[in-house]
Amino acid sequence: MTVRSLSTASYPRSVVLLGLACLACTLTLSPEAVSAGGIGLAREVFVDTSRPTKASPPFEGEAVRRLDTWIWYPADTDTGEPVADAPLGKGSPWPLIVYSHGTYGQPNNATHFIEYLASRGYVVAAPAFPLTSRIAHTKLPAADVSDAGNQPGDVSFVIDSLLAHPQYGPAIDAARIGATGISLGGITTYFASFGYPTLDPRIKASAPIAGGDPPYASLSFGLGFEGTVYAPVSVPALLLVGDADIFSSTTGGPAAAYARLKAPKYMVEIRDAPHVWFGNRANVPPENRNPDCLFFEDQTDMVLPMCAERRPLIDPARQKTIVRHALLAFFDAYLKDDAEALSRIGSIGKTFDEVTLHRKLSKP
Numbered sequence: 121m122t123v124r125s126l127s128t129a130s131y132p133r134s135v136v137l138l139g140l141a142c143l144a145c146t147l148t149l150s151p152e153a154v155s156a157g158g159i160g161l162a163r164e165v166f167v168d169t170s171r172p173t174k175a176s177p178p179f180e181g182e183a184v185r186r187l188d189t190w191i192w193y194p195a196d197t198d199t200g201e202p203v204a205d206a207p208l209g210k211g212s213p214w215p216l217i218v219y220s221h222g223t224y225g226q227p228n229n230a231t232h233f234i235e236y237l238a239s240r241g242y243v244v245a246a247p248a249f250p251l252t253s254r255i256a257h258t259k260l261p262a263a264d265v266s267d268a269g270n271q272p273g274d275v276s277f278v279i280d281s282l283l284a285h286p287q288y289g290p291a292i293d294a295a296r297i298g299a300t301g302i303s304l305g306g307i308t309t310y311f312a313s314f315g316y317p318t319l320d321p322r323i324k325a326s327a328p329i330a331g332g333d334p335p336y337a338s339l340s341f342g343l344g345f346e347g348t349v350y351a352p353v354s355v356p357a358l359l360l361v362g363d364a365d366i367f368s369s370t371t372g373g374p375a376a377a378y379a380r381l382k383a384p385k386y387m388v389e390i391r392d393a394p395h396v397w398f399g400n401r402a403n404v405p406p407e408n409r410n411p412d413c414l415f416f417e418d419q420t421d422m423v424l425p426m427c428a429e430r431r432p433l434i435d436p437a438r439q440k441t442i443v444r445h446a447l448l449a450f451f452d453a454y455l456k457d458d459a460e461a462l463s464r465i466g467s468i469g470k471t472f473d474e475v476t477l478h479r480k481l482s483k484p
Contacts, residue, residue: 160195160206192238220301269344272312306331316351332371362393366412
């Protein structure tokens with residue numbers, strides 16, 4: 121593990137001045153058939169000396185923001201599993217994708233698609249956000265979601281740090297950077313891509329997952345995005361959503377977020393898909409109960425009408441297969457200029473009967 125201390129002030133970047141939250145084709149080749157390579161896994165500690173971390177008891181606050189970051193990358197291995205600090209593989213530079221975890225999550229809670237992307241030619245970096253991760257050095261007993269407004273800045277700092285890194289920097293194509301995240305991480309991804317002044321213009325493709333309507337969520341749950349507004353930038357967008365997502369139903373749903381975005385944009389709506397199965401979780405409660413409701417029953421006093429429903433849900437492994445297919449096709453299309461991948465994302469509704477695809481390709 122390497123500790124690196126940097127300042128965002130050392131990395132000037134253009135800012136798009138356009139006046140502008142709790143939170144997974146004609147050709148139908150499955151991405152499962154795409155050749156996979158080895159995966160390396162490293163951990164770095166990046167310290168932003170230009171921004172503080174606020175106090176959140178029992179954490180007393182500090183003058184810096186520390187980001188314990190996991191990094192998956194193509195490696196010269198043949199084990200089929202990530203190998204710690206394995207040698208970099210051949211074929212760099214590769215695109216970089218920054219993954220943002222959800223409320224009280226951790227960097228490795230969506231490895232089913234993180235490792236999938238890394239094995240197919242991507243560097244994927246995932247920070248533990250200081251006040252919303254269960255494994256952050258701050259050791260909070262629960263997430264302080266009011267700090268989410270600082271997380272787009274954390275995404276940018278991870279990009280800064282990796283591009284400046286003596287080992288990983290040369291292996292990353294700085295012109296091909298994407299972002300994704302689940303739940304609160306989807307909200308973070310949205311504001312890092314489409315918020316002003318929080319957007320990072322280096323993000324060229326963005327895939328928020330199960331984030332509902334981020335501005336609505338921010339206002340409803342005090343996520344710390346006061347003063348942040350939507351920036352009408354034409355960054356290619358993929359929203360991955362489920363129509364059995366209880367969390368999304370409490371944060372405005374995805375329709376408004378999709379309508380707001382500029383083309384090119386896609387919304388992959390998965391029938392009977394709950395929130396928690398976008399990541400690694402695959403618990404199936406008895407009697408067709410929605411697994412999302414277990415969180416609300418254990419952690420909140422909220423009574424949600426959707427939790428009274430009993431309906432058959434998608435198989436969690438099937439939901440994850442769809443997520444991997446959509447993410448790989450989307451990022452291959454927009455970060456690797458792969459025309460066949462563009463066809464795969466366009467035909468995803470034919471490849472998977474459970475999917476309804478909404479898309480708009482032409483720019484106004």
